Structure formats: structure tokens, C-alpha cells
Amino acid sequence: xxxxLGQLVKINSTFPNEKQLALFLEKYLKKIGFKTKRQLVAxxxxxxxxxxxxxxxxxxFYGHLDTVGICQGWKTNPFSLCQKQDKLFSLGARxxxxxxxxxxxxxxxxxxxxxxxxxxxxxDEENISQGAFKLITSAWLKDVGLVVSAxxxxxxxxxxxxxxxxxxxxxxxxxxxxxxxxxxxxxxPQKGINAIDEASRFILALTKLRQPKHKxxxxxxxxxxxxxxxxxxxxxADKTLLExxxxxxxxxxxxxxxxxxSSFSRKLYNRGILKPELKKRFKAYLKxxxxxxxxxxxxxxxxxxxxxxxxxxxxxYGLVDHNYGLSVADDNIFYHYLTVPVVCLGVKGGNPHxxxxxxxxxxxxxxxxxxxxxxxxxxxxxx
Numbered sequence: 001x002x003x004x005l006g007q008l009v010k011i012n013s014t015f016p017n018e019k020q021l022a023l024f025l026e027k028y029l030k031k032i033g034f035k036t037k038r039q040l041v042a043x044x045x046x047x048x049x050x051x052x053x054x055x056x057x058x059x060x061f062y063g064h065l066d067t068v069g070i071c072q073g074w075k076t077n078p079f080s081l082c083q084k085q086d087k088l089f090s091l092g093a094r095x096x097x098x099x100x101x102x103x104x105x106x107x108x109x110x111x112x113x114x115x116x117x118x119x120x121x122x123x124d125e126e127n128i129s130q131g132a133f134k135l136i137t138s139a140w141l142k143d144v145g146l147v148v149s150a151x152x153x154x155x156x157x158x159x160x161x162x163x164x165x166x167x168x169x170x171x172x173x174x175x176x177x178x179x180x181x182x183x184x185x186x187x188x189p190q191k192g193i194n195a196i197d198e199a200s201r202f203i204l205a206l207t208k209l210r211q212p213k214h215k216x217x218x219x220x221x222x223x224x225x226x227x228x229x230x231x232x233x234x235x236x237a238d239k240t241l242l243e244x245x246x247x248x249x250x251x252x253x254x255x256x257x258x259x260x261x262s263s264f265s266r267k268l269y270n271r272g273i274l275k276p277e278l279k280k281r282f283k284a285y286l287k288x289x290x291x292x293x294x295x296x297x298x299x300x301x302x303x304x305x306x307x308x309x310x311x312x313x314x315x316x317y318g319l320v321d322h323n324y325g326l327s328v329a330d331d332n333i334f335y336h337y338l339t340v341p342v343v344c345l346g347v348k349g350g351n352p353h354x355x356x357x358x359x360x361x362x363x364x365x366x367x368x369x370x371x372x373x374x375x376x377x378x379x380x381x382x383x
Contacts, residue, residue, distance in 0.1 A: 001105055001364060002088070006081040008097040009090040015066035018123045022048045022065055025100070025121055032108050034119065039134060045123045047131045049140055052107070053116035057145040059374070060118045061103045064125030064132075064151065064330060067092035073355030087350075087358040094349030094359040099150025102347065102364055106371030115378050118144060125151070125330050128291045132330035136337040146305050147334045148374070150367070152346025153325040156218050159348065160321045162366040165313065166344035167306070169325035169332055170217050171248035171296035173286060174225070175261050177202070179240045179274075180281035186234040193275050196229050199240035205268055206244070209260075214249035216298060216324045222246045243287060247326070254286055254293045294332035297342075298324075305341045312373050345370060 013021040022038075026048055029036050034050040041047060048065070051058065070091060076082040078091035088098070100121065107117055118140075122131030135141065152164045159165065179202055181195025203224055211220040226243035246257045262284045269279040286293070299306065301322065310320045325331075325344065335342040347367055349359035 001101055001368070002081070002083075002361065004104065005088065005090075005093070005098055005101045005364075008100060009081050009092055010079055012079060013065050013067055013092065014069045015124055015127050016042070016045055018065035019044050019046075022046060022121065022123075025065075025104075028104060029119065032104070034107075039138060039140075041123050041131050041134045045131075047123060047135055048119075048121040049135075049138075050119040051116060052110065055116035056143065058116035058118045058143045060120060060141070060144045060147045061107070061371070062120050062122070062147055062149045062151075062330065062334070063096055063100045063103060065121050065123050066126045067095065067097075068126050068353050071353075071355055075356055078357075083361070086361050088361050088364075089356055089358045091357060093357050094152065094347060095352040095357065096151045096346070098347045098349070098359040098364050099152070099367070102367040102371060103150055105368045106375065110375055115375065116143065117375070122330065128289050129294070129330055129333060130291060132333045133291045136333060141338065144338070145340055147331075147338065147340060147342040148371070149329065149331045149334075149342065149344040150346050151329045151331065151344060152349070153327045153329055153344070154352070156216065156324045156326060159323050160319060161313065161317055162348070162360075163363050163370060164323055164344070164346045164348060165309075165321060166323050166325045166331075166346065167301065168216060168298035169296060169328055169344075170220070171252065171254075171294050171332060172328040173246050173248065173254035173257055173293040174289075175244045175246055175258055176283075176285055176287045177242040177244060177261065177265075178281075178283040179242065180278045181236060181238050181240070182275075182278065183231070183235050183238040186231070186236060189236060192236040193278065195237040195240040198274055198278070199227065199229065199242060201273055202265070202268065203242070205273055206264075209264055212249055212252055214296075217249040217296060218324075218326065220247055220249045220252060247328075248296045250296050250298060253295050258284060258286055294328045295336055297332055297335040299335065299342060303341050306343065308377075309343060309374065312377060313370065316370065316373060
């Protein structure tokens with residue numbers, strides 16, 4: 001298991017460069033008896049789809065191929081697995097090459113017992129989920145009765161289980177904001193309004209904006225992800241462009257979040273925090289992108305398959321600990337576009353999207369065990 005993870009992390013699959021990892025996994029899946037096919041997403045980028053078995057219904061194990069890029073602060077080679085006690089360090093160790101390993105190891109020994117197993121490894125999850133959106137358009141999913149994602153992510157509360165059992169996630173959107181100023185000659189700044197100063201006041205006020213709360217998904221949140229502004233010559237800046245990354249909890253959605261920011265800005269102008277005479281030039285809109293923004297979701301705990309998963313976990317560990325993800329994942333897409341239960345069973349680890357990312361080796365082993373239990377007890381008999 002550790003050897004396989006080491007092989008995967010040596011392959012640089014930072015998006016959009018997932019091809020080499022996909023080729024490695026394609027060869028591996030064929031070796032253990034899976035039929036595979038490629039679903040083209042873009043030039044040199046494809047989803048890897050695999051299946052084994054002849055049942056009428058299938059269980060889909062899901063993972064994504066890409067990782068984020070390398071950031072500053074790594075103490076070890078990010079493309080070489082380094083072990084320190086139970087922690088395995090490398091780029092993608094937790095997010096999510098360890099989940100891919102768990103899937104592969106769990107399905108190696110399955111046989112044709114009436115259960116069809118499907119595996120989808122998609123591109124672009126760390127960007128705008130082009131792979132997952134492409135997948136949901138495919139008839140290949142028509143016999144899937146349950147989606148099990150191996151992408152753990154950050155959670156609302158620390159799990160008591162040796163892995164993470166996630167039944168919902170926050171959503172996300174990006175809102176573009178244009179904050180106006182009044183350009184004048186820079187020798188007389190008192191006669192104009194610097195759009196950079198206006199943006200600074202807007203951002204400071206934004207930190208105090210009260211966020212909606214949810215009992216399972218905690219509080220909604222936001223941060224400013226981009227500031228773009230400069231003056232032309234010796235002049236005050238006429239406009240500042242901001243991008244606000246907004247995480248969503250029910251009943252929020254992208255349109256409601258945009259309305260919240262728009263209403264908030266009007267209050268700032270009405271209160272004189274921003275210059276009222278510039279109010280009509282203020283703009284806020286959802287940043288355009290190729291794929292839809294991801295809405296939050298909460299999986300129904302009373303679903304019969306969820307209850308069966310609960311029973312399997314309880315029999316093994318003596319407890320069930322439902323958790324909820326604070327970050328979006330392709331799970332959000334499957335929940336809103338398919339009509340089947342979506343659960344995430346993922347590893348424990350730390351430092352995703354930052355230096356010195358790590359995964360618990362014990363958690364990897366336990367995740368393989370729980371996947372094997374799901375398969376042995378033929379979950380989809382209940383469908």
C-alpha cells in the first residue's frame with residue numbers, strides 16, 4: 001500500500017497535467033481485471049473510467065487525479081514519500097492519492113458476486129471540476145446506485161472514527177466586485193476619490209459581515225482572493241476589481257450570496273462608509289466560468305443505504321460519527337445532478353493545499369478495511 005502511494009506521488013499531476021497519472025492507473029486497473037475507457041475532457045486530459053462485475057446495479061468509487069501546485073515551505077521533497085511515524089508526507093498524500101490507493105487495494109480481490117463495481121478518476125477537481133461535470137453527462141452512470149467518494153477534505157468536527165465519514169459539504173461561488181473611484185491628478189488627491197482607498201474600506205467592512213450558520217456545516221465564510229488596481233500615470237485609481245471567494249451553507253446558493261454582497265454594499269454607501277456619490281457605479285456579479293458553481297448539500301441520514309453503511313461501521317468500530325465537509329468537492333456535483341446517495345469515506349491527514357501535506361498511514365489501512373466490508377456485504381442488494 002505504501003509502495004503504491006509512493007509511486008503515485010512521484011507522478012506530478014498538478015492540474016491540468018493529470019495525463020501521466022491517468023496512464024499509470026489505467027495500466028494498474030487493467031492488471032487487476034477491470035475494463036477501462038477514457039472520457040475526453042480537453043486536449044491531453046481525460047477521465048479514467050473502469051468497471052468490473054455483471055450486476056444490474058453498480059457501486060461507484062470516486063477520486064480525482066489532480067493536485068494543487070507546490071507552495072513555499074516544504075521541508076521534504078513534495079514528490080517523494082517521506083514517513084515520520086504514522087505520517088506520510090508528500091504533495092497529494094492526503095488530497096487525494098491516498099484515497100485512490102485505498103480504492104485500488106479494496107477492489108483488487110472482488111469477484112462476480114452480483115455486484116458491479118465502477119471506478120471513476122476525474123481531472124480538474126482542484127480547479128473548476130470540468131472532469132466531474134463531464135462525467136455526469138455520461139450514460140455510463142445510469143446503473144450507479146451509490147457514490148462513495150474517497151476525498152476527505154476539512155471537516156466541521158474532528159472524527160472519532162479512524163477515517164472520515166462525510167454526509168454533506170458546504171458550497172462555493174466567486175463574486176466579482178467593481179469598486180469605483182474618481183480619478184484626478186495625483187498632485188491634488190483631495191479633489192478625487194482613490195478607488196484603492198474605497199476598496200480598503202470595503203474589505204475591512206467585509207470582515208465584519210455576519211455569515212449565515214448551519215447546525216451541521218458551521219458558519220458560512222468568505223475571503224478576498226484577488227485585488228486588481230493601478231493608476232495610470234500620476235492619477236488616482238478610477239476602479240478596483242475584487243474577487244470574493246464565498247463558502248455556502250443551506251439555504252444559501254450563488255444567487256443568494258450575490259444578493260447578500262449587493263445589499264451589504266448599499267448599506268456601506270448609505271452609511272457613508274463608501275462615498276455615496278459613487279454608489280451607482282458599484283458592480284457585483286458572479287464571476288463567469290465554464291462550469292456551474294457548487295451548491296451545498298446534506299445527505300439524508302434516513303436513506304436505507306446510509307443506514308446500512310452506519311450498521312457496517314458500527315459493527316466494526318462500535319460507533320458511528322457523521323461528519324460534514326467545510327470545503328467543496330466533486331461530491332457536491334454528484335449529489336445535485338444524480339438521484340442516488342453520495343457519501344464520502346476518506347482518510348485522516350493534514351495540511352491540504354499547503355506545505356508538508358500528510359496522511360495517516362493507519363487511516364489508509366482502515367479505509368481499505370471499510371471499503372472491503374462494504375463490498376463483502378453487497379450494499380446494493382437493498383436497491
